[in-house]
Amino acid sequence: MTNDDRSNETSSESRTTPAPKKAKGGVDVVDASDDQLVVRLRERFGEAITSAVSMVGQRIVTVTIESVSEVLAYLKSDDEFRFNLLLDVTAVHRPEEDPQFELVYQLCSTTTLERVRIKTGLADGAPAPTVCGIWGTANWLERECYDMFGIVFEGHPDLRRILLPDGWEGHPLRKEYPVEFRENRWIAENLNIHALPDDADFSGKVEI
Amino acid sequence: MSSDAPNASEHVFEHTEMLLNMGPQHPSTHGVLRVLLKLDGETVVDLDCDIGYLHRGVEKICEHDTYPMITPYFDRLDYVAAINGDLVYVEAVERLMGVEVPRKAQYLRVILAELQRITSHLLWLATHALDIGAATIFLYTFREREEILKIIENFIGARLTTHAFRIGGFEWDANPEFERDVRAFLDMFPGRIDEYETILSENRIWLARTVGIGVLSAENAIDIGLTGPVLRASGVKYDVRRAAPYSTYPEFDFEIPIGETGDTYDRYLVRMQEMRQSIRIVQQALDGLPEGDVMAARVPRVIKPPAGEVFHTNESPKGEIGVYLVSDGTNTPYRLRVRPPCFVNLQALKQLAIGHLMADVVALIGTVDIVLGEVDR
Amino acid sequence: MSERRSIGSILRRLFLVDLIKGLAVTLRYSARALVEPRDGANPLQSIYTAQYPKERPNIPERWRGAPKLNNDPRTGESLCTACNVCALVCPVDVIQVSHASREFRDGEKVKKKKVLTTFVFDTSRCMFCGLCQDNCPTLCLELTQEFELAVDSRAGLVWDREMLEKGINVVTYKK
Incomplete structure (x- = not known):
């Protein structure tokens, strides 16, 4: 990591730091700065580690988007931690917050059995770094993230929709996407199914 | 094309x-x-x-449903192991709420989850063997699977999509015949596993179709994120029941069977051994079944977990199933993510199949043990 | 796989021992099926198939099948208080409850009471999770042990109050 990169991080830190929320009556959020893993990460990445908390006994480390792939690569390759199993890559959409998206990586080690959750904030429309080069698992998981949230992973070898058909409009897990619709252009065009009228007769004698 | x-x-x-x-x-x-x-x-x-032909948008639906209404959807993810799906969801909500589930309920949950693991492995064995061409085993395993489904049916009230657990415990205590039925099954079943192994383990056709097919090394298996029997067959001793213990699993004595070469035959052996270990767990849980309530006393009528998040994982028959639950303190989850083992494991098919014959693809889809309800969600 | 062939294995092949063993199993099951009584589906007996519809299957007590609205056995009135909890708790919105308020005389005073008017249960979309039954405060809505829900039109799958109180006609066959 060069000095230029570092200066970039510090300047953008105020923008990409989602402070740990302490909601009223929420789960107890314990500061995890003393944790050995967090100490090691802070030593190495400094300002890139924006927060480290523990919730329900689970470690959550928040990282800036610029350095997330480096942190993840380090966690996998480091001899002491060996987080060699990437369990999940997903996102949470919070339209009222800035940045809107939160990328969540669940890591696990098959040798030490430790677990950690790495989170990073991501603005709407901004590209995210891919971790396909670090774990093969990330391929489909990132494709699903793209399909459901529209997050573009830069450098992904094969970024296209996975669960929804190609040409589908919108990304369903974004909060502005409706949970059901009666009319859908894709369904009407591709499957020739049109929404039934509200007073449809279900006696078994529907004329199509 | x-x-x-x-x-x-x-x-x-x-x-x-x-x-x-x-x-x-x-x-x-x-x-x-x-x-x-x-x-x-x-x-x-x-x-x-x-994939995606069975996509129902469960994660989106869950954002609009209250917490008790979500449990039936988890039956329909992995519909051949519905109880394991229910278990991970209710435990995630309980963990976020800090609900202490009575010990009897936890023991009963373990018994049901392990019985369901056996049914899932039996169904896997039946269909996998049928794909390869051994039709007899299909009838044998379905005979035993039916026995477990009857036990579950008598206890819960449904066979497949069970909706077995409520947040905090059970709706009903076990039916009076439950213990007798399970014990009868435990007495009968080990002999039946021997029977399957007599049919398959040294069968020339079975060996020719499975040995050396789809070999995965341990590093490779971890890299593509495999979990469950598929990972253990490659020689990695990783089982969530031991790695991140949940429910009352630390109290039971069982082994984690692992394979050596990581081929299709090893994956078969690992699953057969797992069924035997499941029997051990059920036996111990039944012997030590505590007395008491099956529903936690302090579960509110309207379930509103405190704002926060939890990632809870279980060992489902297919692999590590996880729930990432983000709550904002209301009665519906803000975000509910299912970490699907089948989805991740299916990704391995490409690596497994390249270089093998077309007919082996059928065996390899079987050996990964996928359920499309969970792949597509 | 090693290809060792002992004299024993050659003899076994020559005299078709494995084939005869297999046939013996089949014959044993067939012979037992002739003498053993038919007792539903019992794995310890030779006949595993249940002879439905001549034999009714043993449906467990807790089975979640066709919905039913129970009446008070003493007065014959519906137990439903139109509280709408079942409709609220249903994950797939299959229940519609509507009510009217009716005046009635309690001694000197005139009181108002919420009474059930219509109750629609769409069994075509029901997934029989049993949440409505669990949450019913008066044990009115119940999922019964009846399971023969097939009808020949989609309209028949939407059950009204009358149908829910009456239940389905079960056709019994002679043995």
């Missing part, structure tokens, strides 16, 4: 590779999985899975 190809015959002679479409309506894809195979003669050169 080649509507833009200039001339069909030219196309065939120019290229030695052929594209073959398998599925989505193919009996051995265990649901609606479409696999595009690129073949050189009969050898698979490349492969692409087309």
Whole structure:
């Protein structure tokens, strides 16, 4: 990591730091700065580690988007931690917050059995770094993230929709996407199914 | 596939590779999985899975439903192991709320989850063997699976989509005959596993179709994120029941069977051993079944977990199933993510199949043990 | 796989021992099926198949099948208080409850009471999770042990109050 990169991080830190929320009556959020893993990460990445908390006994480390792939690569390759199993890559959409998206990586080690959750904030429309080069698992998981949230992973070898058909409009897990619709252009065009009228007769004698 | 190809015959002679479409309506894809195979003669050169035919948007629906209403949806993810799906969800909510589930309920949950693991493995064995061509075993395993389904049916009230657990415990205590029925099953079942192994383990056709097919090294298996029996067959001793213990699993004595070479035959052996270990767990849980309530006393009528998040994982028969639950303190989850073991494991099919014959793809889809309800969600 | 062939294995092949063993199993099951009584589906007996519809299957007490609205056995009135909890708790919105308020005389005073008017249960979309039954405060809505829900039109799958109180006609066959 060069000095230029570092200066970039510090300047953008105020923008990409989602402070740990302490909601009223929420789960107890314990500061995890003393944790050995967090100490090691802070030593190495400094300002890139924006927060480290523990919730329900689970470690959550928040990282800036610029350095997330480096942190993840380090966690996998480091001899002491060996987080060699990437369990999940997903996102949470919070339209009222800035940045809107939160990328969540669940890591696990098959040798030490430790677990950690790495989170990073991501603005709407901004590209995210891919971790396909670090774990093969990330391929489909990132494709699903793209399909459901529209997050573009830069450098992904094969970024296209996975669960929804190609040409589908919108990304369903974004909060502005409706949970059901009666009319859908894709369904009407591709499957020739049109929404039934509200007073449809279900006696078994529907004329199509 | 080649509507833009200039001339069909030219196309065939120019290229030695052929594209073959398998599925989505193919009996051995265990649901609606479409696999595009690129073949050189009969050898698979490349492969692409087309999934999503069963996508129901469960994660989106969950954001609009209250917490108790979500449990039935988890039955319908992995519909051959519905109880394991229920378990991970209710435990995640309980963990976020800090609900202490009575010990009797926890023991009963373990018994049901392990019985369900056996049914799932039996169904896997039946369909996997049927795909390869051993039809007898199908009838044998379904006979025993039916016995477990009857136990579950008598206890819960449904066979497949059970909706077994409520947040905090159970709706009902076990039926009076439950213990007797389970004990009768435990007495009968080990002999039946011997029977399956007599049919398959040294069967020449079975060995020819499974030994050395789809070998995965341990590093490779971890890299593509495999979990469950598929990972353990490659020699990695990783089981969530031991790695991140949940419920009352630390109290039971059981082993984690692992394989050596990581081929299809090893995955078969690991699953057979797992069934025997499940029997041990059920036996211990039944012997030590505590007395008491089956529903936690302080569960509110309206379930509103405190704002926060939790990632809870369980060992489902297919692998590590996880729930990432983000709550904002209201009665519906803000975000609910299911970490699907089948989805991640299916990704391995490409690595497994390349270089093998086309007929082995059927065996390999079977050995990964996928359920499309969970792959597509 | 090693290809060792002892004299024993050659003899076994020559005299078709494995085939005869297999046939013996089949014959044993067939012979037992002739003498053993038919007792539903019992794995310890030779006949595993239940002879439905001549034999009714043993449906467990807790089975979640066709919905039913129970009446008070003493007065014959519906137990439903139109509280709408079942409709609220249903994950797939299959229940519609409507009510009217009716005046009635309690001694000197005139009181108002919420009474059930219509109750629509769409069994075509029901997934029989049993949440409505669990949450019913008066034990009115119940999922019964009846399971023969097939009808020949989609309209028949939407059950009204009358149908829910009456239940389905079960056709019994002679043995």
